[in-house]
Amino acid sequence: MNLEGIEKSRLFKGMTAKELSSCLASLDAREKKYRKDDLILRAGERTSSIGMVLSGSVTIESNDVWGNCSVLSHVGQNQFFAETYALLGEVLLIDVRANEDCRILFCNIRNLLEDSKKSSPWKEKLLKNILIISSQKNLVLSGRSFHTSPKSCRGRLLSYLNAIALQTSSREFDIPFNRQQLADYLNLERTNMSKELSHMKDEGLIEYRKSHFKLIKAD
DSSP states (O other): OOOTTGGGSSTTTTOOHHHHHHHHHHTTOEEEEEOTTOEEEOTTOOOSEEEEEEESOEEEEEEOTTSOEEEEEEEOTTOEEOHHHHHHTOOOOSEEEESSSEEEEEEETHHHHHTTTSOOHHHHHHHHHHHHHHHHHHHHHHHHHHHTOSSSHHHHHHHHHHHHHHHHTSSEEEOSOOHHHHHHHTTOOHHHHHHHHHHHHHTTSEEEETTEEEEOOOO
């Protein structure tokens, strides 16, 4: 298992090399590899482990029995997923899918709760880091609600692109979604969204190529 660089990740932030080693051993850390489009976690199942993306990326999706798909978020390298479900032991309401070939580190967080009587410095650091990560994810999810609140296709696109510009402190940036994923994330029909992007480009509001966007400031 190649864990190079994970000591710099948010989940293990502040841990010494010795603490990290103890943490990984206590949480039964294990690495698994997935190919693009593989399902990593499936709705209806339970998990006791948090997943950390060592390489590649994954998408968090909501798929219903009628075949409708909503992309809820993108999880990149050194980011995490399923921590809330792992801690609470609740049935998964989401699918986690490999966005590309990826390596995932699974850590059994339930071990942390079941062994709560034994105190150690790394446990306090891990719980603090999980709390911070979960809070940041709540902001991401509330952001999606904010972006999908406008009724028009253009309104949703402008809301999302403006938010990315603010987050990156730049009017030129890459987004983590392809066209279909962006449409699913904003709850839009892909064809209509693509047409609206073309109209916005023709009107001089934006420039784009694939997942690279540039916002044009109004005169």
